[in-house]
Amino acid sequence: MPPRVSSWLTPAAWVAAVTAVLLLVFPVGFPNYDTIYALVWGRELAHGVSPDYGAALPPTPHPLADLLGLLTTPIGDGAITATMIVAYLSLGLIGYLVYRLGSLWFDRWVGAVAAAIVLTRAPFLSNGLRAYVDLPYIALCLGALAIETRRPRAGWPVLALLVPAGLLRPEAWGFAIVYWLWLTFDPRRASNPGSTGRIAGSDPTNRPIGRRFGWELGWRGQRGGRELAWLAILALAGPILWILFDAITTGNPLYSLTGTRETVETLKRQTGPVDLVLYGPRRLGEVLQWPGMVGALGGVVLGFAFLRRRSALGIAAVVLSLAAFALLAAAGLAIIARYTMLAGAVLSIFVAVALLGWRLVEPEHPWRRRWQLFSGLVLAMFIVWLPNQWDLDSQVHTDLSDQGTIERDLTDLVDAGAFEPACGKIAVPNHRAVPRLAFGLKVKPTQIVSASEEGVPTHGYFVAPADKFVIEHYVLDPNDPTRISLQAPPGFTEVAHNDSWKVFSRCGAG
Structure with missing residues:
Protein backbone atom coordinates (compact mmCIF):
# COMPACT_ATOMS: atom_id res chain seq x y z
CA MET A 1 0.00 0.00 0.00
CA VAL A 361 11.31 10.55 32.70
CA GLU A 362 14.48 8.68 33.61
CA PRO A 363 14.09 5.86 36.17
CA GLU A 364 16.52 7.63 38.51
CA HIS A 365 14.79 11.00 38.22
CA PRO A 366 14.13 12.39 41.73
CA TRP A 367 10.55 13.37 40.82
CA ARG A 368 9.56 10.08 39.20
CA ARG A 369 8.35 8.55 42.46
CA ARG A 370 6.44 11.71 43.42
CA TRP A 371 4.86 11.77 39.99
CA GLN A 372 3.75 8.17 40.44
CA LEU A 373 2.12 9.07 43.75
CA PHE A 374 0.29 11.99 42.13
CA SER A 375 -0.75 9.68 39.30
CA GLY A 376 -2.21 7.27 41.83
CA LEU A 377 -4.11 10.10 43.49
CA VAL A 378 -5.63 11.27 40.19
CA LEU A 379 -6.51 7.69 39.25
CA ALA A 380 -8.22 7.21 42.60
CA MET A 381 -10.21 10.39 42.03
CA PHE A 382 -11.38 9.12 38.64
CA ILE A 383 -12.40 5.79 40.18
CA VAL A 384 -14.37 7.50 42.94
CA TRP A 385 -15.97 9.80 40.35
CA LEU A 386 -16.84 6.94 37.96
CA PRO A 387 -20.46 6.46 39.17
CA ASN A 388 -21.08 10.20 38.79
CA GLN A 389 -19.60 10.16 35.29
CA TRP A 390 -21.81 7.21 34.40
CA ASP A 391 -24.84 9.16 35.62
CA LEU A 392 -23.83 12.25 33.61
CA ASP A 393 -23.34 10.27 30.40
CA SER A 394 -26.54 8.31 30.99
CA GLN A 395 -28.39 11.59 31.44
CA VAL A 396 -27.04 12.73 28.07
CA HIS A 397 -28.50 9.59 26.50
CA THR A 398 -31.84 10.10 28.25
CA ASP A 399 -32.06 13.77 27.33
CA LEU A 400 -31.18 13.11 23.71
CA SER A 401 -33.81 10.38 23.52
CA ASP A 402 -36.54 12.46 25.18
CA GLN A 403 -35.83 15.67 23.30
CA GLY A 404 -35.35 13.83 20.02
CA THR A 405 -38.77 12.21 20.43
CA ILE A 406 -40.39 15.60 21.11
CA GLU A 407 -38.71 17.11 18.04
CA ARG A 408 -39.78 14.18 15.85
CA ASP A 409 -43.36 14.50 17.08
CA LEU A 410 -43.30 18.16 16.05
CA THR A 411 -42.01 17.17 12.61
CA ASP A 412 -44.69 14.47 12.35
CA LEU A 413 -47.38 17.13 12.71
CA VAL A 414 -45.83 19.02 9.81
CA ASP A 415 -45.63 15.88 7.68
CA ALA A 416 -49.26 15.02 8.52
CA GLY A 417 -50.45 18.34 7.08
CA ALA A 418 -51.65 19.79 10.39
CA PHE A 419 -50.90 23.34 9.24
CA GLU A 420 -52.65 25.17 6.39
CA PRO A 421 -50.64 28.24 5.34
CA ALA A 422 -53.76 30.22 4.43
CA CYS A 423 -55.04 30.00 8.01
CA GLY A 424 -52.43 32.40 9.35
CA LYS A 425 -49.28 32.46 11.41
CA ILE A 426 -48.33 29.68 13.80
CA ALA A 427 -47.87 30.56 17.47
CA VAL A 428 -45.66 28.34 19.62
CA PRO A 429 -45.20 28.55 23.40
CA ASN A 430 -41.70 30.04 23.20
CA HIS A 431 -38.88 30.48 20.70
CA ARG A 432 -37.55 26.90 20.99
CA ALA A 433 -39.89 25.43 18.39
CA VAL A 434 -39.54 28.26 15.88
CA PRO A 435 -36.67 26.98 13.68
CA ARG A 436 -37.90 23.37 13.60
CA LEU A 437 -41.32 24.43 12.30
CA ALA A 438 -39.81 26.99 9.92
CA PHE A 439 -37.55 24.29 8.49
CA GLY A 440 -40.30 21.68 8.16
CA LEU A 441 -42.89 24.05 6.71
CA LYS A 442 -40.36 25.81 4.46
CA VAL A 443 -41.40 29.25 5.69
CA LYS A 444 -39.55 32.23 7.11
CA PRO A 445 -38.91 32.09 10.88
CA THR A 446 -40.99 35.25 11.34
CA GLN A 447 -44.02 33.24 10.17
CA ILE A 448 -43.68 31.32 13.45
CA VAL A 449 -44.64 33.46 16.44
CA SER A 450 -43.23 32.95 19.95
CA ALA A 451 -46.30 33.46 22.16
CA SER A 452 -44.31 34.19 25.31
CA GLU A 453 -42.28 36.95 23.64
CA GLU A 454 -44.70 38.24 20.98
CA GLY A 455 -48.17 37.16 22.08
CA VAL A 456 -50.67 35.01 20.17
CA PRO A 457 -52.22 36.32 16.92
CA THR A 458 -56.01 36.60 16.81
CA HIS A 459 -56.18 33.88 14.19
CA GLY A 460 -53.95 31.12 12.88
CA TYR A 461 -52.50 28.21 14.84
CA PHE A 462 -51.34 27.67 18.39
CA VAL A 463 -49.05 24.72 19.17
CA ALA A 464 -49.13 23.67 22.82
CA PRO A 465 -47.14 21.04 24.72
CA ALA A 466 -49.25 17.97 25.42
CA ASP A 467 -48.06 17.78 29.03
CA LYS A 468 -45.54 19.13 31.51
CA PHE A 469 -42.99 16.50 30.46
CA VAL A 470 -42.61 18.31 27.13
CA ILE A 471 -42.15 21.63 28.89
CA GLU A 472 -39.50 20.27 31.23
CA HIS A 473 -37.57 18.40 28.55
CA TYR A 474 -37.90 20.74 25.58
CA VAL A 475 -36.98 24.06 27.16
CA LEU A 476 -33.23 23.51 27.17
CA ASP A 477 -32.16 26.91 28.49
CA PRO A 478 -32.82 27.32 32.23
CA ASN A 479 -32.27 31.07 31.85
CA ASP A 480 -35.19 31.41 29.44
CA PRO A 481 -37.33 34.18 30.95
CA THR A 482 -40.57 32.83 29.53
CA ARG A 483 -43.28 30.73 31.13
CA ILE A 484 -45.09 28.15 29.03
CA SER A 485 -48.82 27.47 29.24
CA LEU A 486 -50.60 24.26 28.28
CA GLN A 487 -53.81 26.17 27.57
CA ALA A 488 -54.88 27.35 24.13
CA PRO A 489 -56.15 30.94 23.77
CA PRO A 490 -59.95 31.47 23.73
CA GLY A 491 -61.57 30.75 20.40
CA PHE A 492 -58.99 28.19 19.25
CA THR A 493 -60.11 24.59 18.72
CA GLU A 494 -57.96 21.46 18.66
CA VAL A 495 -57.33 20.12 15.15
CA ALA A 496 -54.43 17.70 15.65
CA HIS A 497 -52.36 16.11 18.40
CA ASN A 498 -49.82 13.43 19.21
CA ASP A 499 -47.94 12.31 22.32
CA SER A 500 -45.95 15.56 22.61
CA TRP A 501 -48.00 18.34 21.02
CA LYS A 502 -51.50 19.66 20.48
CA VAL A 503 -52.41 21.93 17.57
CA PHE A 504 -55.24 24.44 17.90
CA SER A 505 -56.53 26.65 15.11
CA ARG A 506 -58.72 29.67 14.57
CA CYS A 507 -58.88 30.43 10.89
CA GLY A 508 -60.41 33.52 9.35
CA ALA A 509 -60.29 37.18 10.33
CA GLY A 510 -62.03 36.75 13.67
Missing part, protein backbone atom coordinates in the same frame (compact mmCIF):
# COMPACT_ATOMS: atom_id res chain seq x y z
CA PRO A 2 1.42 3.43 -0.91
CA PRO A 3 2.56 5.40 2.16
CA ARG A 4 0.32 8.34 1.26
CA VAL A 5 -2.75 6.08 1.19
CA SER A 6 -1.73 4.37 4.43
CA SER A 7 -1.25 7.72 6.18
CA TRP A 8 -4.89 8.59 5.45
CA LEU A 9 -6.35 5.11 5.93
CA THR A 10 -5.40 4.80 9.60
CA PRO A 11 -7.07 8.01 10.80
CA ALA A 12 -10.07 7.35 8.55
CA ALA A 13 -10.50 3.90 10.09
CA TRP A 14 -10.06 5.37 13.58
CA VAL A 15 -12.69 8.04 13.00
CA ALA A 16 -15.07 5.55 11.38
CA ALA A 17 -14.74 3.17 14.33
CA VAL A 18 -15.37 5.89 16.92
CA THR A 19 -18.31 7.21 14.91
CA ALA A 20 -19.80 3.72 14.68
CA VAL A 21 -19.53 3.26 18.45
CA LEU A 22 -21.17 6.64 19.02
CA LEU A 23 -24.01 5.67 16.69
CA LEU A 24 -24.52 2.42 18.58
CA VAL A 25 -24.49 4.01 22.03
CA PHE A 26 -26.12 7.35 21.15
CA PRO A 27 -28.27 6.74 18.04
CA VAL A 28 -30.68 9.60 18.72
CA GLY A 29 -28.74 12.80 18.04
CA PHE A 30 -30.51 15.75 16.45
CA PRO A 31 -29.62 19.29 15.32
CA ASN A 32 -29.94 21.88 18.05
CA TYR A 33 -31.76 25.21 17.90
CA ASP A 34 -28.78 27.12 16.46
CA THR A 35 -28.00 24.53 13.80
CA ILE A 36 -31.60 24.19 12.59
CA TYR A 37 -31.63 27.96 12.20
CA ALA A 38 -28.45 27.70 10.09
CA LEU A 39 -30.23 25.23 7.79
CA VAL A 40 -33.21 27.58 7.48
CA TRP A 41 -30.99 30.60 6.77
CA GLY A 42 -28.88 28.62 4.32
CA ARG A 43 -32.03 27.65 2.44
CA GLU A 44 -33.01 31.31 2.23
CA LEU A 45 -29.55 32.17 0.88
CA ALA A 46 -29.93 29.40 -1.70
CA HIS A 47 -33.16 31.07 -2.82
CA GLY A 48 -31.38 34.39 -3.23
CA VAL A 49 -32.86 36.22 -0.22
CA SER A 50 -31.27 37.51 2.96
CA PRO A 51 -31.62 35.34 6.06
CA ASP A 52 -34.65 36.18 8.19
CA TYR A 53 -33.23 37.24 11.56
CA GLY A 54 -36.47 38.84 12.74
CA ALA A 55 -37.93 36.02 14.85
CA ALA A 56 -37.75 36.04 18.65
CA LEU A 57 -34.25 35.42 20.06
CA PRO A 58 -32.45 34.24 16.91
CA PRO A 59 -29.02 32.70 17.55
CA THR A 60 -25.77 34.15 16.28
CA PRO A 61 -25.33 33.33 12.57
CA HIS A 62 -22.17 31.42 11.69
CA PRO A 63 -21.18 31.84 8.03
CA LEU A 64 -19.81 28.33 7.52
CA ALA A 65 -22.88 26.73 9.13
CA ASP A 66 -25.14 28.81 6.91
CA LEU A 67 -23.07 27.67 3.93
CA LEU A 68 -23.76 24.06 4.92
CA GLY A 69 -27.46 24.92 4.95
CA LEU A 70 -27.13 26.45 1.49
CA LEU A 71 -25.28 23.43 0.07
CA THR A 72 -27.75 20.93 1.53
CA THR A 73 -30.87 22.80 0.41
CA PRO A 74 -31.30 20.63 -2.74
CA ILE A 75 -31.75 17.49 -0.61
CA GLY A 76 -34.62 18.98 1.40
CA ASP A 77 -35.19 17.22 4.72
CA GLY A 78 -32.02 15.25 4.04
CA ALA A 79 -30.15 18.35 5.21
CA ILE A 80 -30.76 17.20 8.78
CA THR A 81 -29.20 13.82 8.03
CA ALA A 82 -26.22 15.50 6.38
CA THR A 83 -25.81 17.76 9.41
CA MET A 84 -25.85 14.81 11.79
CA ILE A 85 -23.26 12.99 9.68
CA VAL A 86 -21.00 16.02 10.09
CA ALA A 87 -21.74 16.05 13.83
CA TYR A 88 -20.89 12.40 14.46
CA LEU A 89 -17.79 12.58 12.26
CA SER A 90 -16.63 15.74 14.03
CA LEU A 91 -16.86 14.05 17.41
CA GLY A 92 -15.01 11.01 16.09
CA LEU A 93 -12.38 13.26 14.52
CA ILE A 94 -11.87 15.10 17.81
CA GLY A 95 -11.26 11.77 19.52
CA TYR A 96 -8.70 10.80 16.89
CA LEU A 97 -6.92 14.17 16.90
CA VAL A 98 -6.64 14.21 20.69
CA TYR A 99 -5.14 10.73 20.47
CA ARG A 100 -2.81 11.85 17.68
CA LEU A 101 -1.61 14.95 19.51
CA GLY A 102 -1.05 12.98 22.70
CA SER A 103 0.95 10.43 20.71
CA LEU A 104 3.05 13.05 18.93
CA TRP A 105 3.76 15.10 22.05
CA PHE A 106 4.24 12.19 24.46
CA ASP A 107 3.38 8.60 23.49
CA ARG A 108 0.48 6.46 22.30
CA TRP A 109 -0.70 5.50 25.76
CA VAL A 110 -1.02 9.14 26.72
CA GLY A 111 -2.93 9.77 23.49
CA ALA A 112 -5.26 6.82 24.03
CA VAL A 113 -6.11 7.81 27.60
CA ALA A 114 -6.67 11.44 26.57
CA ALA A 115 -9.04 10.38 23.77
CA ALA A 116 -10.97 8.17 26.19
CA ILE A 117 -11.32 11.10 28.59
CA VAL A 118 -12.64 13.44 25.88
CA LEU A 119 -15.09 10.95 24.43
CA THR A 120 -16.63 10.23 27.83
CA ARG A 121 -17.09 13.85 28.96
CA ALA A 122 -20.79 14.70 28.98
CA PRO A 123 -20.44 18.19 27.39
CA PHE A 124 -18.62 16.75 24.36
CA LEU A 125 -21.29 14.09 23.91
CA SER A 126 -24.23 16.38 24.61
CA ASN A 127 -23.10 19.26 22.39
CA GLY A 128 -21.58 17.05 19.72
CA LEU A 129 -24.67 14.92 19.24
CA ARG A 130 -26.79 18.05 19.04
CA ALA A 131 -24.63 19.20 16.11
CA TYR A 132 -23.34 22.40 17.69
CA VAL A 133 -20.86 24.24 15.45
CA ASP A 134 -18.31 24.11 18.27
CA LEU A 135 -17.41 20.50 17.49
CA PRO A 136 -16.24 20.98 13.86
CA TYR A 137 -14.54 24.17 15.07
CA ILE A 138 -12.62 22.19 17.69
CA ALA A 139 -11.74 19.52 15.13
CA LEU A 140 -10.33 22.15 12.75
CA CYS A 141 -8.25 23.75 15.51
CA LEU A 142 -6.90 20.38 16.67
CA GLY A 143 -6.09 19.54 13.06
CA ALA A 144 -4.10 22.77 12.79
CA LEU A 145 -2.22 21.82 15.97
CA ALA A 146 -1.44 18.39 14.53
CA ILE A 147 -0.02 19.92 11.35
CA GLU A 148 2.09 22.37 13.34
CA THR A 149 3.36 19.52 15.50
CA ARG A 150 4.47 17.48 12.49
CA ARG A 151 5.81 20.48 10.55
CA PRO A 152 6.80 23.38 12.83
CA ARG A 153 5.95 26.77 11.28
CA ALA A 154 4.18 24.98 8.44
CA GLY A 155 2.52 28.22 7.36
CA TRP A 156 -0.44 28.12 5.00
CA PRO A 157 -1.64 24.55 5.83
CA VAL A 158 -2.25 25.61 9.43
CA LEU A 159 -3.94 28.86 8.42
CA ALA A 160 -6.02 26.98 5.84
CA LEU A 161 -7.71 25.16 8.73
CA LEU A 162 -7.97 28.20 10.99
CA VAL A 163 -9.84 30.19 8.32
CA PRO A 164 -12.91 27.87 8.24
CA ALA A 165 -12.61 27.52 12.01
CA GLY A 166 -12.88 31.32 12.13
CA LEU A 167 -16.15 31.14 10.21
CA LEU A 168 -17.58 29.00 13.00
CA ARG A 169 -16.12 30.64 16.11
CA PRO A 170 -14.37 34.04 16.39
CA GLU A 171 -11.70 32.69 18.75
CA ALA A 172 -9.93 31.27 15.70
CA TRP A 173 -9.33 34.81 14.42
CA GLY A 174 -6.94 35.41 17.28
CA PHE A 175 -5.28 32.02 16.80
CA ALA A 176 -4.58 32.81 13.14
CA ILE A 177 -3.15 36.26 13.92
CA VAL A 178 -0.94 34.95 16.73
CA TYR A 179 0.26 32.16 14.43
CA TRP A 180 1.19 34.68 11.72
CA LEU A 181 3.17 36.66 14.30
CA TRP A 182 4.94 33.43 15.25
CA LEU A 183 5.82 32.83 11.60
CA THR A 184 7.10 36.38 11.19
CA PHE A 185 8.99 37.19 14.38
CA ASP A 186 11.56 35.32 16.45
CA PRO A 187 11.72 36.31 20.14
CA ARG A 188 14.76 34.92 21.96
CA ARG A 189 17.08 35.69 24.82
CA ALA A 190 20.06 37.84 23.86
CA SER A 191 23.39 36.05 23.76
CA ASN A 192 24.71 38.27 26.58
CA PRO A 193 23.60 41.45 28.36
CA GLY A 194 25.67 43.65 26.11
CA SER A 195 24.82 41.97 22.87
CA THR A 196 23.53 44.10 20.04
CA GLY A 197 23.97 41.48 17.37
CA ARG A 198 22.30 38.30 16.30
CA ILE A 199 19.80 36.59 18.59
CA ALA A 200 21.32 33.76 20.55
CA GLY A 201 20.92 30.41 18.81
CA SER A 202 18.87 31.87 16.00
CA ASP A 203 19.07 31.09 12.34
CA PRO A 204 21.75 33.19 10.57
CA THR A 205 19.07 34.67 8.31
CA ASN A 206 17.13 36.09 11.26
CA ARG A 207 17.56 39.85 11.57
CA PRO A 208 17.35 41.55 14.99
CA ILE A 209 14.78 44.32 15.40
CA GLY A 210 15.20 45.36 19.01
CA ARG A 211 16.11 44.25 22.51
CA ARG A 212 14.51 44.78 25.92
CA PHE A 213 14.91 43.13 29.34
CA GLY A 214 17.46 40.67 28.00
CA TRP A 215 15.27 39.56 25.09
CA GLU A 216 15.74 40.28 21.41
CA LEU A 217 13.05 40.32 18.75
CA GLY A 218 14.07 39.41 15.23
CA TRP A 219 12.52 38.80 11.83
CA ARG A 220 12.48 35.15 10.86
CA GLY A 221 14.38 34.84 7.62
CA GLN A 222 12.76 31.69 6.25
CA ARG A 223 10.03 33.55 4.34
CA GLY A 224 10.16 36.56 2.08
CA GLY A 225 8.04 39.67 2.43
CA ARG A 226 5.65 38.68 -0.35
CA GLU A 227 4.93 35.28 1.19
CA LEU A 228 4.38 36.84 4.61
CA ALA A 229 1.98 39.35 3.06
CA TRP A 230 -0.08 36.55 1.52
CA LEU A 231 -0.04 34.67 4.81
CA ALA A 232 -1.21 37.84 6.58
CA ILE A 233 -4.17 38.05 4.20
CA LEU A 234 -4.95 34.41 4.94
CA ALA A 235 -4.68 35.02 8.69
CA LEU A 236 -7.15 37.90 8.44
CA ALA A 237 -9.54 36.08 6.11
CA GLY A 238 -11.73 34.77 8.94
CA PRO A 239 -12.77 38.11 10.45
CA ILE A 240 -12.90 39.81 7.05
CA LEU A 241 -15.22 37.17 5.58
CA TRP A 242 -17.45 37.15 8.66
CA ILE A 243 -17.77 40.94 8.64
CA LEU A 244 -18.53 40.88 4.91
CA PHE A 245 -21.13 38.18 5.48
CA ASP A 246 -22.87 40.28 8.13
CA ALA A 247 -22.66 43.42 5.99
CA ILE A 248 -24.14 41.71 2.93
CA THR A 249 -26.91 39.83 4.73
CA THR A 250 -27.95 42.50 7.27
CA GLY A 251 -26.33 45.80 6.27
CA ASN A 252 -24.59 45.83 9.67
CA PRO A 253 -21.00 44.52 9.57
CA LEU A 254 -21.07 44.00 13.35
CA TYR A 255 -24.46 42.30 13.48
CA SER A 256 -23.14 39.04 14.97
CA LEU A 257 -21.44 40.87 17.84
CA THR A 258 -24.32 43.20 18.66
CA GLY A 259 -26.96 40.51 18.20
CA THR A 260 -25.10 38.10 20.46
CA ARG A 261 -24.76 40.72 23.17
CA GLU A 262 -28.49 41.43 23.03
CA THR A 263 -29.30 37.73 23.37
CA VAL A 264 -26.90 37.36 26.30
CA GLU A 265 -28.59 40.30 28.01
CA THR A 266 -32.09 38.98 27.32
CA LEU A 267 -31.28 35.52 28.67
CA LYS A 268 -29.41 37.04 31.62
CA ARG A 269 -26.35 34.89 31.09
CA GLN A 270 -23.11 35.46 32.93
CA THR A 271 -20.75 37.76 31.05
CA GLY A 272 -18.11 40.42 31.65
CA PRO A 273 -14.81 40.43 33.61
CA VAL A 274 -16.33 39.90 37.06
CA ASP A 275 -18.43 36.93 35.99
CA LEU A 276 -15.42 35.59 34.12
CA VAL A 277 -13.50 35.32 37.39
CA LEU A 278 -16.48 33.90 39.26
CA TYR A 279 -17.81 31.46 36.69
CA GLY A 280 -15.06 30.85 34.11
CA PRO A 281 -13.26 28.11 36.09
CA ARG A 282 -16.59 26.48 36.89
CA ARG A 283 -17.48 26.26 33.21
CA LEU A 284 -14.18 24.55 32.44
CA GLY A 285 -14.86 22.29 35.42
CA GLU A 286 -18.19 21.31 33.89
CA VAL A 287 -16.25 19.97 30.91
CA LEU A 288 -13.42 18.17 32.73
CA GLN A 289 -15.11 17.56 36.11
CA TRP A 290 -13.03 17.79 39.27
CA PRO A 291 -10.74 14.75 38.73
CA GLY A 292 -9.93 16.14 35.29
CA MET A 293 -9.29 19.63 36.65
CA VAL A 294 -6.87 18.33 39.27
CA GLY A 295 -5.18 16.08 36.73
CA ALA A 296 -4.95 18.83 34.11
CA LEU A 297 -3.38 21.30 36.54
CA GLY A 298 -0.88 18.73 37.75
CA GLY A 299 -0.15 17.53 34.22
CA VAL A 300 0.56 21.06 32.98
CA VAL A 301 2.86 21.80 35.93
CA LEU A 302 4.72 18.49 35.72
CA GLY A 303 4.92 18.63 31.93
CA PHE A 304 6.30 22.17 32.00
CA ALA A 305 8.81 21.28 34.71
CA PHE A 306 10.13 17.96 33.41
CA LEU A 307 8.88 17.44 29.83
CA ARG A 308 9.04 21.03 28.67
CA ARG A 309 9.95 20.47 25.04
CA ARG A 310 7.18 17.90 24.64
CA SER A 311 4.64 20.06 26.47
CA ALA A 312 5.41 23.48 24.99
CA LEU A 313 2.96 23.51 22.07
CA GLY A 314 0.14 22.02 24.12
CA ILE A 315 0.57 24.53 26.93
CA ALA A 316 0.66 27.36 24.40
CA ALA A 317 -2.59 26.06 22.87
CA VAL A 318 -4.26 25.94 26.29
CA VAL A 319 -3.14 29.48 27.13
CA LEU A 320 -4.35 30.82 23.77
CA SER A 321 -7.73 29.09 23.93
CA LEU A 322 -8.41 30.24 27.49
CA ALA A 323 -7.22 33.76 26.66
CA ALA A 324 -9.62 33.88 23.69
CA PHE A 325 -12.45 32.66 25.91
CA ALA A 326 -11.62 35.36 28.46
CA LEU A 327 -11.44 38.14 25.87
CA LEU A 328 -14.81 37.27 24.36
CA ALA A 329 -16.38 36.99 27.80
CA ALA A 330 -14.99 40.40 28.73
CA ALA A 331 -16.40 41.75 25.45
CA GLY A 332 -19.92 40.74 26.44
CA LEU A 333 -20.32 37.19 25.14
CA ALA A 334 -21.73 34.43 27.33
CA ILE A 335 -19.63 32.45 29.79
CA ILE A 336 -20.79 28.91 29.07
CA ALA A 337 -19.08 25.53 29.25
CA ARG A 338 -19.32 24.93 25.52
CA TYR A 339 -16.85 27.75 24.84
CA THR A 340 -14.18 26.09 27.01
CA MET A 341 -14.29 22.74 25.23
CA LEU A 342 -11.28 23.43 22.99
CA ALA A 343 -9.15 24.09 26.06
CA GLY A 344 -10.75 21.03 27.66
CA ALA A 345 -9.76 18.83 24.72
CA VAL A 346 -6.10 19.87 24.94
CA LEU A 347 -6.10 19.73 28.73
CA SER A 348 -7.34 16.15 28.55
CA ILE A 349 -3.92 15.32 27.12
CA PHE A 350 -2.33 16.80 30.22
CA VAL A 351 -4.69 14.80 32.41
CA ALA A 352 -3.24 11.74 30.69
CA VAL A 353 0.25 13.18 31.30
CA ALA A 354 -0.58 13.40 35.00
CA LEU A 355 -1.54 9.73 34.90
CA LEU A 356 1.21 8.33 32.66
CA GLY A 357 3.87 11.00 32.14
CA TRP A 358 6.15 9.56 34.83
CA ARG A 359 7.01 6.78 32.37
CA LEU A 360 8.75 9.35 30.15
